[in-house]
Amino acid sequence: xxxxFCVLLLIPLFFCKAHAQELTPSxxxxxxxxxxxxxxxxxxxxxxxxxxxxxxDIGAALTRxxxxxxxxxxxxxxxxxxxxxxxxxxxxLCAFASAVCTISQIRDAIEICGVSTAAxxxxxxxxxxxxxxxxxxxxxxxxxxxxLPVLYTAAAASGAVSSSAVRYAAASxxxxxxxxxxxxxxxPLIYAYLALTLGASVFPNPLLEAMQQLSNWAAKTVLKAxxxxxxxxxxxxxxxxxxxxxxxxxxxRTVISASLPVVGGMLSDASAAVLAAAGVVRSCTGAFxxxxxxxxxxxxxxxxxxxxxxxxxVAAAADSVQNARLRKLFSGLGxxxxxxxxxxxxxxxxxFLSFAAGMKAVTA
Amino acid sequence: MSAAxxxxxxxxLIGGAALHICPPNGTRQILKLLITAILAAAVLTPLRELDYxxxxxxxxxxxxxxxxxIQESRQRERSLKEQAFIRNCEAYIQSHAxxxxxxxxxxxxxxxxxxxxxxxxxxxxxxxxxNTAATEELCQLIQTELxxxxxxxxxxxxx
Numbered sequence: 155x156x157x158x159f160c161v162l163l164l165i166p167l168f169f170c171k172a173h174a175q176e177l178t179p180s181x182x183x184x185x186x187x188x189x190x191x192x193x194x195x196x197x198x199x200x201x202x203x204x205x206x207x208x209x210x211d212i213g214a215a216l217t218r219x220x221x222x223x224x225x226x227x228x229x230x231x232x233x234x235x236x237x238x239x240x241x242x243x244x245x246x247l248c249a250f251a252s253a254v255c256t257i258s259q260i261r262d263a264i265e266i267c268g269v270s271t272a273a274x275x276x277x278x279x280x281x282x283x284x285x286x287x288x289x290x291x292x293x294x295x296x297x298x299x300x301x302l303p304v305l306y307t308a309a310a311a312s313g314a315v316s317s318s319a320v321r322y323a324a325a326s327x328x329x330x331x332x333x334x335x336x337x338x339x340x341x342p343l344i345y346a347y348l349a350l351t352l353g354a355s356v357f358p359n360p361l362l363e364a365m366q367q368l369s370n371w372a373a374k375t376v377l378k379a380x381x382x383x384x385x386x387x388x389x390x391x392x393x394x395x396x397x398x399x400x401x402x403x404x405x406x407r408t409v410i411s412a413s414l415p416v417v418g419g420m421l422s423d424a425s426a427a428v429l430a431a432a433g434v435v436r437s438c439t440g441a442f443x444x445x446x447x448x449x450x451x452x453x454x455x456x457x458x459x460x461x462x463x464x465x466x467x468v469a470a471a472a473d474s475v476q477n478a479r480l481r482k483l484f485s486g487l488g489x490x491x492x493x494x495x496x497x498x499x500x501x502x503x504x505x506f507l508s509f510a511a512g513m514k515a516v517t518a
Numbered sequence: 519m520s521a522a523x524x525x526x527x528x529x530x531l532i533g534g535a536a537l538h539i540c541p542p543n544g545t546r547q548i549l550k551l552l553i554t555a556i557l558a559a560a561v562l563t564p565l566r567e568l569d570y571x572x573x574x575x576x577x578x579x580x581x582x583x584x585x586x587x588i589q590e591s592r593q594r595e596r597s598l599k600e601q602a603f604i605r606n607c608e609a610y611i612q613s614h615a616x617x618x619x620x621x622x623x624x625x626x627x628x629x630x631x632x633x634x635x636x637x638x639x640x641x642x643x644x645x646x647x648x649n650t651a652a653t654e655e656l657c658q659l660i661q662t663e664l665x666x667x668x669x670x671x672x673x674x675x676x677x
Contacts, residue, residue: 177598177602180601181598184598185594273527277527303586303587307591307594308591309591310587310588310592311591311592311594311595315588315591318587319584319585319588322584322587323580323581323584323587326579327577327579327580327583342563343561346526346560346561348526348527349526349527349529349530350557352527352530353527353529353530353531353533354530356534356535357534357538359537359538361537361550361553362530362557365530365561368561369561372561416664417607417638417639417665420603420606420607420610421635421636421637423602424602424605424606425599427602428595428599428602431598432595432598
């Protein structure tokens, strides 16, 4: 009898949960969760999957992501191999010509011709890489403007009103500032680094090399500083606002339950169901957002990684044939691509942190 | 950006060529200083041209961004709560109908807002079939427990 009584007492708990599950599809519609799926290309949508009615299979999405990464790497290596072989051919041709020639001024001229040829071949390609990286960053920014409000609105509805609003404001402020910084500061610094790399390769000179190092250092410092500042901004705003929400939600629940009869009990249950459903929407949209950002970065990161490795390999080949000019050029180009990867990586990390902060907002 | 890149490349190549050609004397030192200044200006100009007003503008947007999120979440939460409340009431009617042995085919309940986040049941439309003997009792229950008077209850009996 006692056991039956305990079971009867526990039944309302299951009643609440079932309602939350029934409410989740409506919650997904009300919070416009489908916005998260818009703006993704076919490939990205295939990796991210579908949000569904509050059930997001993140394990399967991760598997598709890894598969996508390896597939992209394979494709880029296949595409880049021909280009790498042509650069290697140039390196070995210059090495052969230098070896055959006995006069040092002509050897210098051969090396300068080699560097100029490589530069002419690569300028267009480097410009294209920079454009693709900038485009990827703009896509991330546009996606964040659409997706973050959905996540943070759901987080606010799940009980974290103050902290969600504050975190959203901090995240969008920091993202806008970072995008502006990258466009107006880091990209020009990378261009400066490329130009100085070319100059220092053609005419090896401590001055040009020092300027090259300065631009490299300036770009890295701006990236590091902006990422650290973003993380600090988000963390501090979270710490300040977190404590307010839990107390507010508990107080509201108590008032509703105590003052109304049967209908009041249903209102209280509805509030609890809404909190739970909004929490599910928050978790699903947050996880989906993380996958979507990863899917958007897969293509550009794979391209930049392969190009960077390719240039480093060709620089090593140039070093092996003692062609210092070509080694400097290719090594510098590899570093420039590393800076581009850093820029894209920092933007992606800030977006990850924004989504993670929204998912971890305190709830009732 | 291609124009900027080309001009930077031109500056570094010309500077490098000039230093390469210039014999090691006093002129070379002056040329070095000049090229250092030009290149440093070229490298650091982007930092100088940082939009320092941007931070102020973005900070001004902070308050409106916070208010927007709070307002949107409240609107959507209210809409969802209304739906959840309606479902709870319909489930309540359904469960009591089952207890009374009434087969309910469809329930449609409407609510009226009575406060900031409070609703009350206003009217209900119930479609029943099979044994409808206990419908009077269910009607009375709806009136007592949910506060919907008989005149706002619409009953459709299917054979």
